[in-house]
Amino acid sequence: MATTHTKSAARAMMAPSVIALLIWMAVPLAMTLYYSTLGYSLYNPISTPFVGFDNYSYFLSDPTFSAALVNTLILVVGVLCITVGGGILVALLLDQDFYGVNVVRLLVIAPFFVMPTVAALVWKNMMMNPVYGVIGQFLSSIGLQPIDWMTEVPLLSIIIIVAWQWLPFATLILLTALQSLSSDQKEAAEMDGAGALSIFWYITLPHMSRAITVVILIQTIFLLSIFAEILVTTNGGPGSQSTNLTYLVYQQAISFGDVGAASAGGIVAVILANIVAIFLVRLIGKNLDA
Amino acid sequence: MARRVTQRRKIGMTVLAWAVGLLIFFPILWTFLTSFKSELTAISIPPQFLFFDWTTENYATIYEQSNYFHYMMNSIYLSLGSTALGLLFAIPAAWAMAFSPTPRTKDILLWMLSTKMLPAVGVLIPIYLLFVNFGLLDSRLGLIVVLFLINLPIIVWMLYTYFKEIPGEILEAGRMDGATLRQEITQILAPMAVPGIASTVLLNIILAWNEAFWTLNLTTSNAAPLTAFIASFSSPQGNFYAKLSAASMLAIAPILILGWFSQKQLVRGLTFGAVK
Known part of the structure; x- marks a missing residue:
């Protein structure tokens, strides 16, 4: 008697959140799917004929789309390499015994709290500007030719900015994993004469592997949707050199008013994200049982 | 030696x-x-x-020339509003999941998580058009609802991991001693839940403050928060480095300080309890 009562109470307590998220997910997604089959322009919203898969074939055959897809992958993989590689190194460093551990920790995690528009503009103007930027001035002072980051290597510039924002996240999570490693194992290995490098390779790295997977999956989900950093720095250019999928869909919708094609692009983005999401949900689900 | x-x-x-x-x-x-x-x-x-x-x-100059306080107030409204709404929905849900779990609880949690993985751009157009139709474009209310919804899964998850750590035996002991449901909640559970709720609030404020997809796409001036204010420096004002810097410092300082206090919870919240 009491249990059925608690159960229905529990259901009632969960209902608002579940219903809110269900509506939030299902309604717009269904609308996007619907729009993606229409020839729908914001400049002529009266006539919206059904066009089947035309938007998809238009979007997928648009050379900008393949460029954006490649850029999206380069952006995600590039940032992942820097943040995971750098994150492991910085986490190992922060795990050492040194003076001012807590202050250095604060310095390292700070970039994560900087809002995307600030991070992007500070880097674009004050770091990467070829004349007045700190990097440019540093390069000239040692006799090298400063480069115009945003026009010569736009995608790399964005990778650097985004990696700077996400390095703290990777570091913090890897450090948390590192600190849960018992020192017994390491000491035993040291007694057996293992070097620092083989201890890292055979003990530390396998111990961190799950945290590394989590970092990769979670970051990928956020990195697929990078937007503000591109909007305030390169606007996707020059040409489409720094346009990712998110930015392309935004352009189609807001600048060209092509609701149909933008919706088709949105659906493509959803499918891509889902591929990653399946792995992440499985991994976290497993952890939930443990 | x-x-x-x-x-x-x-x-x-x-x-x-x-x-x-x-x-x-x-x-x-x-x-x-x-x-x-x-x-x-x-x-x-x-x-x-x-x-x-x-x-x-x-x-x-920032203080005199720009409407800095207008944007800052919007950032505060949006982050506090969406967080409050989130707590209102998430506390009962996480509570039920933690204290009367059913075989389906895990599925619901994972499903909630999967909604977080929906790329924003996949629903940009319908949300934009709905906002236009309902006159919500550039309104604080509309943005508060959107920010609430995108962060709701994280709030539920975080609260769930904290609530799960509250031992159920304490409740039973309370019941044995004849505590009413109301006493149970206000006197036994609430004090134990407050730290978890506080860290959830902190993380959610940070996430809402820095959100820069919906805030840029759904506002123009009236409801625009600091993310949009800074974006307006992209050109040609960006050439005024000192002013850009001052505006940037004003925009990030509160969150930087909050963030430094909440670094431990950050790991927990952003990995959905997968790394503690």
Whole structure:
């Protein structure tokens, strides 16, 4: 008697959140799917004929789309390499015994709290500007030719900015994993004469592997949707050199008013994200049982 | 002898760690310093590091010329509003999941998580058009609802992991002693749940404050928060480094301080309990 009562109470307590998220997910997604089959322009919203898969074939055959897809992958993989590689190194460093551990920790995690528009503009103007930027001035002072980051290597510039924002996240999570490693194992290995490098390779790295997977999956989900950093720095250019999928869909919708094609692009983005999401949900689900 | 080696090693590590830390922190430090320079000093070649005429004129200009406080108030409204709404929905849900779990609880949790993985751009168009139709474009209310919905899964998850740590036996003991449901909640559970709720609030404020997809796409001026205010510096005002720096410092300082306090919870919240 009491249990059925608690159960229905529990259901009632969960209902608002579940219903809110269900509506939030299902309604717009269904609308996007619907729009993606229409020839729908914001400049002529009266006539919206059904066009089947035309938007998809238009979007997928648009050379900008393949460029954006490649850029999206380069952006995600590039940032992942820097943040995971750098994150492991910085986490190992922060795990050492040194003076001012807590202050250095604060310095390292700070970039994560900087809002995307600030991070992007500070880097674009004050770091990467070829004349007045700190990097440019540093390069000239040692006799090298400063480069115009945003026009010569736009995608790399964005990778650097985004990696700077996400390095703290990777570091913090890897450090948390590192600190849960018992020192017994390491000491035993040291007694057996293992070097620092083989201890890292055979003990530390396998111990961190799950945290590394989590970092990769979670970051990928956020990195697929990078937007503000591109909007305030390169606007996707020059040409489409720094346009990712998110930015392309935004352009189609807001600048060209092509609701149909933008919706088709949105659906493509959803499918891509889902591929990653399946792995992440499985991994976290497993952890939930443990 | 061994001690001297470790001591030397520790000093070496200190130098290395501080160098790396300062390198990573440098863009923020540089923004901070530049915000106290005159525009001319800000672009001087070679750059001035510490020995320049410190001035607060940029902050004064931001205060006088731009509607800085309008944007800041919007950021505050949006982050506090969406967080409050989130708690209202998430506390009962997480509570039920933690204290009367059913075989389906896990599925519901994972499903909630999967909604977080829906890329925003996949629903940009319908949300935009709905906002236009309902007159919600550039309104705080509309944005509060969107920010609430995108962060709801994280709030539920975080609260769930905290609530799960509250031992159920305490409740039973309370019941044995004849505590009513109301006493159970206000006197036994609430005090134990407060730290978890506080960290959830902190993380959610940070996430909402820095959200820069919906806030940029769904606002123009009326409801625009600091993310949009800073975006307006992208050109040509971006050439005024000192003013850009001052505006940037004002926009990030509150969250930087909140974030430094909540670094532990950050790991937990953003990995959905997968790494603690």
